[in-house]
Amino acid sequence: MHDTDLDIAIFGAGIAGLWTLxxxxxxxxxxxxxxxxxxxxxxxIASQGIIHGGTKYALTGKLTGSAMAIGEMPGIxxxxxxxxxxxxxxxxxxxxxxxxxxxxxxxxxxxxxFFAGKVMQSxxxxxxxxxxxxxxxxxxxxxxxxxxxxxxxxxxxxxxxxAEQVGADCRLLPAMPTFVRVDGGWRFRLPDGREIGxxxxxxxxxxxxxxLLAALGHAQPVMxxxxxxxxxxxxxxxxxHAHCLGASANPRxxxxxxxxxxxxxxxxxxxxxxxxxxxRSADAQIAAGxxxxxxxxxxxxxxxxxxxxxxxxxxxxxxxxxxxxxDAYVGANDGVITCWPTKLAFAPRVARLVGEAIDALGITxxxxxxxxxxxxxxxxxRLPWDGVAQWS
Ligand SMILES: Cc1cc2nc3c(=O)[nH]c(=O)nc-3n(C[C@H](O)[C@H](O)[C@H](O)COP(=O)(O)OP(=O)(O)OC[C@H]3O[C@@H](n4cnc5c(N)ncnc54)[C@H](O)[C@@H]3O)c2cc1C
Numbered sequence: 001m002h003d004t005d006l007d008i009a010i011f012g013a014g015i016a017g018l019w020t021l022x023x024x025x026x027x028x029x030x031x032x033x034x035x036x037x038x039x040x041x042x043x044x045i046a047s048q049g050i051i052h053g054g055t056k057y058a059l060t061g062k063l064t065g066s067a068m069a070i071g072e073m074p075g076i077x078x079x080x081x082x083x084x085x086x087x088x089x090x091x092x093x094x095x096x097x098x099x100x101x102x103x104x105x106x107x108x109x110x111x112x113x114f115f116a117g118k119v120m121q122s123x124x125x126x127x128x129x130x131x132x133x134x135x136x137x138x139x140x141x142x143x144x145x146x147x148x149x150x151x152x153x154x155x156x157x158x159x160x161x162x163a164e165q166v167g168a169d170c171r172l173l174p175a176m177p178t179f180v181r182v183d184g185g186w187r188f189r190l191p192d193g194r195e196i197g198x199x200x201x202x203x204x205x206x207x208x209x210x211x212l213l214a215a216l217g218h219a220q221p222v223m224x225x226x227x228x229x230x231x232x233x234x235x236x237x238x239x240x241h242a243h244c245l246g247a248s249a250n251p252r253x254x255x256x257x258x259x260x261x262x263x264x265x266x267x268x269x270x271x272x273x274x275x276x277x278x279x280r281s282a283d284a285q286i287a288a289g290x291x292x293x294x295x296x297x298x299x300x301x302x303x304x305x306x307x308x309x310x311x312x313x314x315x316x317x318x319x320x321x322x323x324x325x326x327d328a329y330v331g332a333n334d335g336v337i338t339c340w341p342t343k344l345a346f347a348p349r350v351a352r353l354v355g356e357a358i359d360a361l362g363i364t365x366x367x368x369x370x371x372x373x374x375x376x377x378x379x380x381x382r383l384p385w386d387g388v389a390q391w392s
Contacts, residue, residue, distance in 0.1 A: 006030050007366055008358065009188070009198035011212055012205030013170050013378060014041020016339050018162040019347040020204060020354050021169060022087050027355065028365035032372075033166075034173040036208060040159035040381030043206050044344060046230070046312050048256040048270055049153040050099055050241070051077045052345045055123045069327040073345040074150055081151070086348065091161045093154035095258065098147050100133075100242035101251075104296060105142030124148050134238040140299025152241045152256055155344075156383050163380055171375035179216050186335055194373060199363050202354055203338040207315035213338065221331050221338055224318040227311065229277040231269035231289040232385050235305035239265055244296045246272060253292055258385065266385045282309045286392065306391035310384045316340045332357040 008024055010017045013035035024031040038045075053074040079085030081092060101124065124146040127136075136145050163170070177188035177196075185199040201216075203209045210223045239257045246252025254271040273292050277285045286307045293302065317329035317340050328346035330339040330353035337357045341350045 005197040006032055006370055007199050007363055008202055009034060009186075009196065009200075010202040010204055011173075012036075012041065012203070012208060013039045014044040014204065014206055015158075015344050015347040016044075016206075016341045016350045017041075017202070017204035018159070018166060018170075019087065020202060020339075020351040021166050022162065023351040023355060024358070025166060025169065026086075028367050029358075029363075030366050030368050030370060031169065032370040033170045033204075034375075035170055035378040036172075036174055036205070037378065038381035039163050039167060039170055039378045040156070041206060042381075043312065043314060045155050045159060045381040046310065046384050047155055047344045048254060048268060049095065049155045049158070049344065050254075050256065051151050051153065052343060053123065053148070053150050055101070055148050055150065069349070070343065070345060073343075073348065076348045077151065077345065080348075081153075088165070089158070089161055091157070091164070093157040094151050095154050095256070096152040096239065096241040098241070099150040099152055100127075100136075100240075101146040101148055101245055102136065102141075102242055103143040103245050135240065135297060135300055138299045154258070156380070159380055167377055169370060170378055171370075171372060172378045173375065176211065176215050181335070190373075196373060199335070200358060200361055201336045203336060204350075206340070207313055209315065209338055209340065213336075216336055218333060218336060220333060221329070222318040223315055223340070224322055225313040225315050226275075226322065226324070227278040227313045228270060228274040229280060229285050230274050230310040230312060230384070231277075231285060232266055232308045232310065232388065233269070233289070233302070233305045234260065234264055234266045234385065234391065235302070236263070237265040237267055237302075237305065240267060243271065250275065253296055258383070260385075268384070278311070283392075285309045308385070308388040308391050312384075314342075316342050328353065330354055330357060332361065335361065 007029040008031040010021055010033040013033050017033045021033045051074050052070055054070040080087045080089040083090035127145045132145050175191045177190050180187045186201050187195050187197045189195050203212050205212055240255045242255055243251035244253040251271040256268045258266045277288055316325050319325050325342050328341045328349045337354055339350045341347055
């Protein structure tokens with residue numbers, strides 16, 4: 001074996017590629033992750049950092065497939081965050097140990113039967129008026145508030161923790177290599193002519209998986225993207241990590257917040273408003289965001305806040321009708337293992353399924369470390385609000 005040969009070459013240093021890298025390294029595989037742009041990914045750094053346990057998915061009143069598959073994820077993450085799990089994530093900043101769910105006055109009564117259901121009662125706690133944190137401690141709040149046992153993470157600190165632990169095995173590869181199938185695996189040639197061999201490839205490149213599959217000559221699996229137009233506002237705001245429940249299975253609004261260090265917070269808004277606003281200009285989307293907050297948190301005065309938006313796509317395995325997949329996807333074909341986690345929360349599941357696919361290919365760990373081939377390490381990705389050129 002050359003010192004440029006790997007057991008496994010992973011493409012993409014978002015949460016899927018990093019968790020998988022960490023797990024394969026622990027198992028003794030000679031493995032490296034090649035990243036086109038920045039460690040932290042595209043979707044992962046821009047995600048709301050919520051470690052879902054499925055409550056959001058059970059909002060239709062019954063537990064769907066995804067609510068079951070995802071149910072075990074918060075436990076795995078919590079163990080990791082406590083330093084007791086498969087990965088040591090003790091250094092990750094937890095922005096909030098809980099996530100909240102609120103109903104507005106008009107919705108509260110209609111949903112009463114659903115909230116009384118057994119499944120939901122085991123997943124959430126109804127808060128008495130006197131226990132409601134800001135901004136729900138205001139007399140203007142007429143709905144109900146529930147606490148979910150789902151932590152919210154600082155995605156930048158999550159990525160910084162992975163950079164600390166496995167960054168040495170992450171390498172910058174800005175250009176698409178040329179792939180050649182060889183006996184016992186794959187070789188890929190870099191634009192400068194250097195070649196790296198690997199017994200199997202793991203595609204964990206999010207939306208970049210489509211180009212990688214094309215470069216490999218694979219027509220399957222097929223990817224879908226679902227766009228979002230996220231909103232950000234910064235100013236003198238309380239911390240808030242909560243979904244507002246609408247009439248559908250999707251939250252009408254999901255707010256997460258991030259302290260800027262100068263007393264101000266950024267509120268990051270997703271949910272229906274981000275899903276339905278993909279065709280709107282930034283100005284029109286900001287107007288829609290203002291209107292949503294005025295309707296859902298009417299007592300809140302948003303003085304001196306500044307706004308910005310972020311168009312971003314979620315990349316997933318294609319489904320019938322383009323719906324959100326129920327579960328993480330990992331599939332192997334011709335020495336190529338392709339994955340889309342669907343959710344940040346599903347990263348441990350992706351890593352486990354990739355490990356099983358590698359076992360099924362009969363690849364055993366050969367130990368040792370990749371020397372790096374002189375390739376640089378990728379920089380750490382920036383949080384969406386740190387990259388805003390102009391707030392309005
Ligand atoms: C706005 C938003 C909010 C979300 N909120 C949540 C949430 O709160 N909770 C939750 O569980 N999930 C959430 N999700 C979903 C979650 O973020 C994604 O499912 C998950 O982060 C995908 O991780 P990934 O590693 O597959 O992809 P990514 O994070 O996109 O990483 C892919 C990486 O591959 C790299 N790449 C691309 N092409 C190549 C190539 N040719 N060679 C090498 N590298 C390449 C990219 O540069 C990138 O770094 C959210 C998603 C979005 C968009």
